[in-house]
Amino acid sequence: METVLAFVIGGLYAAGIYSILRRSLIKLVIGLIFLGNASNLLIFTAAGLTKGKPPIISKESITEVAEYADPLPQAMILTAIVISFGVLAFVLVLIQRAYKMIGSDDIDEMRGR
């Protein structure tokens, strides 16, 4: 499972960087989404995958913590998703404004005289 996810993450990073290097503003945004999600998946995978062991621990078995999934990376990812959602909303408004002002989504057209 980790191997598959590692390839997915690598693919997402590659796709993200490729899209950012394009000239179109929309592709830039898509690239940023890829990069953000690749990082989220990286946290998820790097912290270790534990299947089917939710971290709900009864009082009696409090010593066997190691067997359960770690909830903290998921909390981190959730935070990161919320933040990137907010930032993305801003970026979308920004490029929409830029498009209205310039009439093109080509970054090169934005350059001032």
Added chain:
Amino acid sequence: MQILIVLPIIIPFATAIIAFLARKWRLVQRVWGTVGAAGLLIVAVMLFKIVHQDGIQSVQIGQWPAPYGITIVVDLFSAVMVIMAGIIAFTVSIYSLIDIDEQRLAFGYFPLLHILLMGINGAFITGDIFNLYVWFEVMLIASFVLLAFGGRRLQMEAAVKYVTLNLVSSALFLAGVGILYGKIGTLNMADLAQKLAIEPQSHLISSSAMLFLVAFGIKAGVFPLFFWLPASYHRPPAAVSAIFAGLLTKVGVYALIRVFTLIFVHNLEFTHSLIIVIAGFTMVTGVLGAVAQYGMRRLLAFHIISQIGYMIMGLGLFTPLALAGVLVFIVHNIIAKSNLFLISGIVHRLRGSYHLKEVGGLYKTNPGLAILFMIPALSLAGVPPLSGFFAKFILIKAGLEVQNYYIVAVALIVSVLTLFSMTKIWNEVFWKDMPVSIDKKMSTKTNLTSKQYILLVAPVCMLAIITITIGLGSEWIFGVAKQAAEQLLDPTDYINAVFGGKS
């Protein structure tokens, strides 16, 4: 006293909320925005006094014990940085009373400014690496809006570049945090330092260190990651670019210093020699970029980069003296740099242009302003007895002590080139006569009343006085910096403060 430690976050937040609620009343906004910034400065000074007397302070948010909850830690370095944020916030707020137009005020300039300050202060005092990421994002989103709003065409271009590069940097930062957590299993910086001191080295840690170096390097504007900086800092209003120039890149530098003195200190010959090489290139490319520029603010923006090089150089040398030098340098640079940007704004007001070829003759009409420009400009170049001289002197002495002559030579040459750029601005803006062809157009441009002029010059005066005071009182400041450097190099106090002394 616990509440005092979190006040640098709470005060800007409260100010922002109230200023937002009062956004219909411009006068209330202006007064409240300035009062809030003054409050921040007062709290910062009080906090500094306590940390200076009683050592490192910490508070566990929500009473969760140390490695599990979020810890807020204030050591001397953090306390000094918070004071700097307070000084810049206060002076820029006064400047903004005139510089920020009604339209931007209605959009919520003051709430955004204070949210930005909240993010900056949060980054300075947090003791948790993921929390640091969150504060960075708070700071970034506020700076995005401050950079873009008012929405002129050229501002858009600047904003798109700035936003993209910073989001890439955030993604890398997050990846670094993820790998570090996967390996060590903790996010608390003190706990990380503790566990890494015991555990043997592995490649995973170095890869994480490099991700942090790149992520913070983008934010600090080091070679070869600085290209967004001169492309964006000269577009927003002068008040905004002053606060960006003074504080934003320094948050990146702060994070670099924090992480590379506390956490990644076990592979010095790799990480810190790499940092020195980067520092040398940063200094040289920054100053050479500046030499070619003819826009006043673009030129100053390139100088930010070369100054960042000095700070990183001190971190790379990694001796107590070098780190103390970095601290003095950061303090000096924040004040002088913001001041120069504020002055460039006044020049723009008086002459209607930032371009060096289109302005001139200011020494004749405004001799006072010319003198005020000389103070931060000469300080930046390192002329005694101003603050920059002592900062550079300490750094170069530290470089000679570890016999790293290359970096010392680079630092000295860059210093001379800095002086050259500052003289260029002086010659073009203040000394030469107003270019004849533009003279007529400009004659209608000076529309500042004397009351407005005083409000614009007052913050410049304050910052200039601080620059001189740092120069004259440098012995005391060096003492504080030395103490702070010792705290940075020996993390025992830091770790004890976080864990309440029981570890």
